[in-house]
Amino acid sequence: MTTHHKHSMTCYEGIAFLLLSVSLIVYSLVNHAEAQVEWKQSPYLFPLLIAVFLLPLSLSVIKQGAGQCPQESGKFQGKPTLVMVAATALYIASMGLLGFLVSTALFLLFIIRYLGERRWVVTISIAILFPVVLYLLFAMLLHVMLP
Amino acid sequence: MVDVLGILSFAVDFRFVLLVFVGSVAGLFVGAIPGLSVSMATALLVSITYSWQTTDALATIMGVYVVGVFSGALSAILINIPGAPSSVVTTLDGFPLAKRGQSYQALSYAIMYSFIGTLFGFIALLLVAKPISSLALRFTPMDYFLLALFGLTTVGSLTSKQFSKGLISAALGLLFSMIGIDSVMGTARMTFGIRNLQAGINIVPALVGLFGFSEVLMSLSVSLEDGEVAKVSKTPIRLKELLRHAPLSLWYATIGVFVGALPGAGGPVAAFLAYSQAKRVVKHPSVPFGEGAVEGIVASETANNACIGGAMIPMLTLAIPGDAVTAIILSVFYVHGLRPGPMFIQTSSEMFQAILAGGFVGSFFLLLLGYLAAPRISKVLTIPKRVLLPLVTVLCVIGSFAANNRSFDVLLMFLFGILGFFMRRRSYSVAPMTLAIVLGGMMDSNFRRAVSLASSEDNKLLALFGRPITMILLLLLLITLATNSNLFNRRRKSK
Numbered sequence: 001m002t003t004h005h006k007h008s009m010t011c012y013e014g015i016a017f018l019l020l021s022v023s024l025i026v027y028s029l030v031n032h033a034e035a036q037v038e039w040k041q042s043p044y045l046f047p048l049l050i051a052v053f054l055l056p057l058s059l060s061v062i063k064q065g066a067g068q069c070p071q072e073s074g075k076f077q078g079k080p081t082l083v084m085v086a087a088t089a090l091y092i093a094s095m096g097l098l099g100f101l102v103s104t105a106l107f108l109l110f111i112i113r114y115l116g117e118r119r120w121v122v123t124i125s126i127a128i129l130f131p132v133v134l135y136l137l138f139a140m141l142l143h144v145m146l147p
Numbered sequence: 148m149v150d151v152l153g154i155l156s157f158a159v160d161f162r163f164v165l166l167v168f169v170g171s172v173a174g175l176f177v178g179a180i181p182g183l184s185v186s187m188a189t190a191l192l193v194s195i196t197y198s199w200q201t202t203d204a205l206a207t208i209m210g211v212y213v214v215g216v217f218s219g220a221l222s223a224i225l226i227n228i229p230g231a232p233s234s235v236v237t238t239l240d241g242f243p244l245a246k247r248g249q250s251y252q253a254l255s256y257a258i259m260y261s262f263i264g265t266l267f268g269f270i271a272l273l274l275v276a277k278p279i280s281s282l283a284l285r286f287t288p289m290d291y292f293l294l295a296l297f298g299l300t301t302v303g304s305l306t307s308k309q310f311s312k313g314l315i316s317a318a319l320g321l322l323f324s325m326i327g328i329d330s331v332m333g334t335a336r337m338t339f340g341i342r343n344l345q346a347g348i349n350i351v352p353a354l355v356g357l358f359g360f361s362e363v364l365m366s367l368s369v370s371l372e373d374g375e376v377a378k379v380s381k382t383p384i385r386l387k388e389l390l391r392h393a394p395l396s397l398w399y400a401t402i403g404v405f406v407g408a409l410p411g412a413g414g415p416v417a418a419f420l421a422y423s424q425a426k427r428v429v430k431h432p433s434v435p436f437g438e439g440a441v442e443g444i445v446a447s448e449t450a451n452n453a454c455i456g457g458a459m460i461p462m463l464t465l466a467i468p469g470d471a472v473t474a475i476i477l478s479v480f481y482v483h484g485l486r487p488g489p490m491f492i493q494t495s496s497e498m499f500q501a502i503l504a505g506g507f508v509g510s511f512f513l514l515l516l517g518y519l520a521a522p523r524i525s526k527v528l529t530i531p532k533r534v535l536l537p538l539v540t541v542l543c544v545i546g547s548f549a550a551n552n553r554s555f556d557v558l559l560m561f562l563f564g565i566l567g568f569f570m571r572r573r574s575y576s577v578a579p580m581t582l583a584i585v586l587g588g589m590m591d592s593n594f595r596r597a598v599s600l601a602s603s604e605d606n607k608l609l610a611l612f613g614r615p616i617t618m619i620l621l622l623l624l625l626i627t628l629a630t631n632s633n634l635f636n637r638r639r640k641s642k
Contacts, residue, residue, distance in 0.1 A: 013573065017315060024322070027337075035334065040598045043329035043336045046591040047322065054318045060311040076572075081368040085565065088360070088540055092557050095544075108537050115367075115533035122534075130538060138195070138545060145552045146545065 010065030017058035024051035080115065087111050100146040104131035150500060157504030163206045167505055170210020171512035177211065178218030179524055180535065185215035186471040187362060187539070190354035191546035193479050201483040202501045208479060209505025212472055214513050216414060216452055217261035220444075221521055224253045233414025233451035236422045240436065240443035247439055255384050256444045258517030260396055264449035265510040267400035268407065268456025272463075273503055276492060279464040283489035289597035289611055291465075293620040295586045298467045300627045301409055303579045310631040312575045320580035323348045324587020331595060343555040350478040352547035352560035353584050357577045358471065359543040360564025363536045365571055392442065395428065396449040403450035407457020414451035421450030456506065463487050463499065466589065471578050474585045 028048035032039070039045055091107040098106070108127040117123050139146050157163050170192075177188040188211050196204035219234035224241035237257065244253040286294070299321075303313025326337045327347025338344040399421040406417035425436070425446035432440040459476075461467040466487045468474035480487050485495055492499050547560035567577045597611060604610035612621055 009573070031336075035332070037332065040595065040602050041331060042595075043332050043334060045598070046594055047325050047337065049594070050318050050321050050325070054315065057311050057315050057318065061315065064309065064311070076368050077370070078368070081364050081568075084364060084367050084536070084540070088544075088561060091540075092544065092554075092561055095557075096554065100545075104541055108541065111537040111540075112534055115536070117531070117533050126534060126538075130541065134541070134545060138549065145549070147548050147554060147557070 008065070011062055012065075014058050014060075014062030014065055017054060017061060021051050021054040021058055024048075024054070083114055084111065087114075095147045101131050101135060104134070150496065153496065153500035154504045154507070157202070157206075157501055158508055163202065163501070163504065164508055166203055166206035167210040167508045168512055170207035170212075171214040171509055171516055172210075173207075174211040174213065174215030174509075175218045175516050175520060175524065178215035179221040180530060184358060184362060185212060185219075186475060187355070187359040188215060189472050189475045190351065190358055191542055193475060193482060194351050194355070194546040194549040196479070197482060197549065201479075201485065201498060204479055204483065205476075205498065205501045206505050206508075208476060209502060210509045210512065212476070213265055213452075213455060213506060213509030214516060216455055217258070217265070217448070217513050217517065218521070218524075219451075220257040220261065220448055221254070221524055224250060224257060224444075233418055233454070234447070235415060236418040236447035236451075237444055239422070239447075240438070240440045243437070244439035244441070244444070249382070249439070251382050252384055252441070253439075253444060254517070254521055255389060256392075256441045257448045258514060258521065259389050260392070260445045260449040261452040261517070262510055262514045263393065263396050264400050264403055264452030265455055265506065265513060267397065267449075268404050268453040268459075269503055269506040269510070270456070271404045271453075272456040272459050272506070275460055276464055276499070279460060280489045280492050283465050285616060286465075286489065287597065287614060287617065288593040288600065290614075290616050290620055292590050292593040292597060293617065293624055294465060294467055295590045295593075297620060297624045297627060298461075298586065299579055299583055300624060300631075303576075303631075309574065312573075313579050316570065316575045316577065317579035317583045320583025321587045321590070323353065323580075324584045325591065330588065330592060343553070348559065348584065349551060349553075349556055350475075350481075350584055351551075352556040353563045354475055354478070354581060355543050355547045356560040356563025356565075357567040357581055359539060359546070360560060361567030361571060361577065363539050363543070364564065364568040366532060366536055368568070368572070392445045395425075396445055398428075399424065399446045399449040400453040403453025404457035404460075406450070407454030408460045414454045417450040417454045417457075418447040421446040459502065459506075463491055463502070464489060466491075468582055468585060471581055474582050477585055 024047060028044040028051060032042045032044040032048070035042060035044065087107060087110060091103055094103045094106070097103075105127045108130060109123060112123045112126060135146060173188065174185065178185055189208055192204075192208055192211060196207060199207075216233060220237045220241065223234040223237040224245050226242075241253045241257065244250070299317040300314065303310060303317050322337075324347075326344050328334070328345055329336045335345055402421045402424065403414075403417040406420060407414075422436075422443055425442050429440075429442045432442045434440050436443050458468070458473045462473040462477055464487075466477065468477050477487060480498075485491075485498060543560055543564070544557055547556045548554065570577055570580070601607045601610035606613075612618060
């Protein structure tokens with residue numbers, strides 16, 4: 001089951017790249033026609049070249065996927081990765097509302113606990129001190145604007 | 148002749164030396180801690196040093212680069228986890244030596260030969276840059292286009308398990324670089340009505356995402372377990388004994404410079420090549436290779452550090468980065484309004500001197516910090532991933548925002564991070580994409596310029612490819628494509 005999945009993943013990748021390549025060729029040709037300039041000046045000449053270049057490459061990936069030997073998939077911990085992605089997305093979204101200091105502290109508090117740090121003192125200290133130090137370093141010392 | 152006095156004037160400037168030192172200290176930690184990389188740190192530094200003077204930014208970045216490449220060896224020796232890809236080979240003999248209670252000896256060899264390698268690399272840069280610049284002055288737009296394409300194909304072949312995947316990564320990077328207002332016609336291209344994309348894909352959030360956030364996700368997806376640290380007991384080694392391998396190290400350094408100068412090859416390839424050379428040349432190592440031979444550490448560390456100067460050669464003279472870090476340094480130049488290329492040494496000699504001075508001063512800090520701080524750094528290596536990875540994520544967010552103060556860049560970083568994560572999981576190297584994002588604009592404009600120039604000639608093909616330099620570059624490109632395709636076919640046949 002896993003082997004079949006792995007086998008088809010490479011094929012799907014190739015098909016995705018093939019679709020991208022064809023779409024890009026169409027996009028470049030249509031937009032070039034609308035731009036009404038010679039090809040030598042056209043902004044769509046180089047994207048067209050890349051799309052044409054991508055075409056045989058995507059076919060090569062499909063071919064590889066079709067003839068691929070069974071492979072064991074590497075070690076993969078999906079849940080922590082997904083949680084990190086979701087927490088980072090929330091962190092970025094909340095920054096505009098809560099500001100850098102509060103959103104960073106909340107993000108660190110949650111994610112460090114989630115990843116397995118059991119000592120509250122350590123978690124809270126890092127969650128408070130790290131954003132404050134960064135704020136002082138970036139905003140005060142380096143004059144870099146923070147969200 | 149490069150103004151040696153100019154280099155010296157930087158090397159004795161307190162502010163410059165202090166900034167190199169700050170960068171060196173940062174590099175020591177960044178390189179040594181698995182999960183943090185020199186390219187990630189340099190990408191973050193671009194955003195911090197955005198508003199700085201160029202020489203200040205270069206001083207800090209050179210410190211990080213030089214010491215960061217070396218300090219990957221610390222975790223390679225002490226916990227058998229290379230802090231950087233270029234230190235992978237060092238683990239082969241470094242960790243077995245440390246396990247036998249001789250970690251100080253392993254560290255001493257790594258420090259000394261990293262120093263020799265770095266110094267050799269920068270001397271090569273000093274001597275070779277100008278002749279290459281003179282040659283590059285004769286380059287036409289088509290030559291630049293072919294050179295960049297050759298660079299991308301080389302990167303694709305050396306950093307990916309499958310050549311086609313490396314080239315796809317490069318092609319996607321080129322597509323990303325096309326987004327935004329076209330520099331020739333001034334019209335929006337591939338923005339799909341999104342106003343924020345009109346300014347194009349900023350290189351900083353793309354780099355921070357591809358090298359920083361994706362690294363965090365990769366570390367999380369593999370394991371949260373941390374390595375066991377070998378104890379460091381100080382057993383002095385005589386300098387004469389330490390320098391016994393110096394003559395042979397010059398050969399490894401030459402390999403390092405040469406491989407470094409090939410776009411995309413970088414430290415891991417150089418270290419591997421030098422190690423295989425050492426196995427052939429050294430008939431009687433202290434112990435067999437792979438069981439703690441200091442000769443193995445000497446080869447790996449000399450070559451991967453010599454790569455630094457080597458990678459700078461094409462970056463400064465041709466604007467073609469030799470590796471991921473030089474691609475980021477190239478973006479520092481662009482951010483500060485400088486244009487590397489054949490005229491760079493003439494028009495921006497001060498910056499060239501600053502880079503060389505930063506490299507030389509950084510290599511001395513490597514020696515100093517290596518002997519003073521490296522044996523004590525083992526505690527830092529034990530920072531658990533559960534704490535380190537969230538902190539790196541916060542740094543990625545700040546780094547991507549700080550470059551332009553745009554929230555959209557943070558979103559870009561996030562998306563590039565996820566893209567980089569999937570690419571790595573599916574064995575697509577992110578290095579070709581990075582180089583392609585940096586080089587894409589230059590390739591586009593040079594290609595169109597070459598086509599425009601040729602369109603007025605009678606024989607268009609001859610006008611495009613008829614010059615000797617162009618023919619050589621085209622031949623190199625075709626050879627790269629053909630040999631890699633053959634290799635790929637042979638591998639498949641052997642399966």
